[in-house]
Amino acid sequence: MSDTSHVLALIESHTRLLGDQPVLIATTEETETRYGDTLYRRYAGKERSHYAEFHEVEPCLEVLPYQAVLVLAGSHQDFVRFCRTAVPRHAADRPILPVLLRGPETGVADWQMAGVTENGLYHLLGQYVQTLPQGTYCEVGAGYGRSLTVAAQAMGSQRLYAIVDPHGPEGSECTGPDCPLMSEAVISHHLRGADLSARLRTVRIEGGAADVSALRSITVVAFNDVTGRGVLTALRALRSGFAEGTVLMLRRYFSASSVYGMRAPLMTWLAETPDLAVETYREYGPYGKAFVVRRAGPGAAGLPD
Incomplete structure (x- = not known):
């Protein structure tokens, strides 16, 4: 399985957990360069899933009824930085779920x-x-x-x-x-x-x-x-x-x-x-x-x- 195929499979496994809820899929500054284009092509025009770069998350949540946010993050620390900088306060009542590419211990593949x-x-x-x-x-x-x-x-x-x-x-x-x-x-x-x-x-x-x-x-x-x-x-x-x-x-x-x-x-x-x-x-x-x-x-x- 290629790297991008693995990432898409991880995201799909997370969206299945959320059932039919509208989901916003976001990248961090760390993951946007490598995976942004792939996610845009995959989710553009989808009815219940939409892709946004890290700086687009706040305006998307302000105008669209997403019930959850999936964040493709390079690591635990990368996800924490995203939550502190990219998620608006009015969205704090929505689930924000990480899709981690690496586990919490540096240099070790995610479980x-x-x-x-x-x-x-x-x-x-x-x-x-x-x-x-x-x-x-x-x-x-x-x-x-x-x-x-x-x-x-x-x-x-x-x-x-x-x-x-x-x-x-x-x-x-x-x-x-x-x-x-x-x-x-x-x-x-x-x-x-x-x-x-x-x-x-x-x-x-x-x-x-x-x-x-x-x-x-x-x-x-x-x-x-x-x-x-x-x-x-x-x-x-x-x-x-x-x-x-x-x-x-x-x-x-x-x-x-x-x-x-x-x-x-x-x-x-x-x-x-x-x-x-x-x-x-x-x-x-x-x-x-x-x-x-x-x-x-x-x-x-x-x-x-």
């Missing part, structure tokens, strides 16, 4: 381009959770809400909880209440675009304790845009909601990052929780791995292979 994709894993889990009692999907560090939208559609009637990283986006240039990737309102808006916001609840973990009264029968926990410290805090707080067969998705399990690496916190938690063990379910993306939680039998070490 959509390698091995079992994260989207694919969600759809596998959609079949897996049907073998379990009705339960809850939790996402720790929901970022801009894209994976929540995929999970909500893939997993049917599972309850949805977005759990805010108690330690924040440490090590990221995106900080503070105005960060488009950390806004609970943005997450809710994305789900509203897919008619799913009524199923979403947001929980904060403060000081190691979570409001877990409703978080029982947890079927899947996805650790996505979250620090390693946040992983350990969330595992400790949510432990009482885990059941036999709960799946733990760790997007950066194999990452060597001292801030975002997730293997060390999982090992620490397992050492603290001798009655539980995990077994490998599936590796995904360049550094992700999913595990199934099991009750540890006599003599079981409880540590992943």
Whole structure:
């Protein structure tokens, strides 16, 4: 598949998530030169999709009834810059979804381009959770809400909880209440675009304790845009909601990052929780791995292979 064909396929996969809603497809300053002409030819005159360069986004949103914006961005940082400079304040109530060409760690291909994709894993889990009692999907560090939208559609009637990283986006240039990737309102808006916001609840973990009264029968926990410290805090707080067969998705399990690496916190938690063990379910993306939680039998070490 050529580079441009891959980009068009990524965009089409995102537009399908939004159904029949009118969508504005935009490029950043970084991606406009390389892909602008291709997107213009593809979407010119389309009834429900339109292409705009980064400097055209504001006038398009002022006069046309687009319900969502897809942004072709070179990286996480490129998308953040776009949101801060190109999106007008009156459009803040619309979903703004990134289509990333590179993942959040410099120089590594986006997870959509390698091995079992994260989207694919969600759809596998959609079949897996049907073998379990009705339960809850939790996402720790929901970022801009894209994976929540995929999970909500893939997993049917599972309850949805977005759990805010108690330690924040440490090590990221995106900080503070105005960060488009950390806004609970943005997450809710994305789900509203897919008619799913009524199923979403947001929980904060403060000081190691979570409001877990409703978080029982947890079927899947996805650790996505979250620090390693946040992983350990969330595992400790949510432990009482885990059941036999709960799946733990760790997007950066194999990452060597001292801030975002997730293997060390999982090992620490397992050492603290001798009655539980995990077994490998599936590796995904360049550094992700999913595990199934099991009750540890006599003599079981409880540590992943």
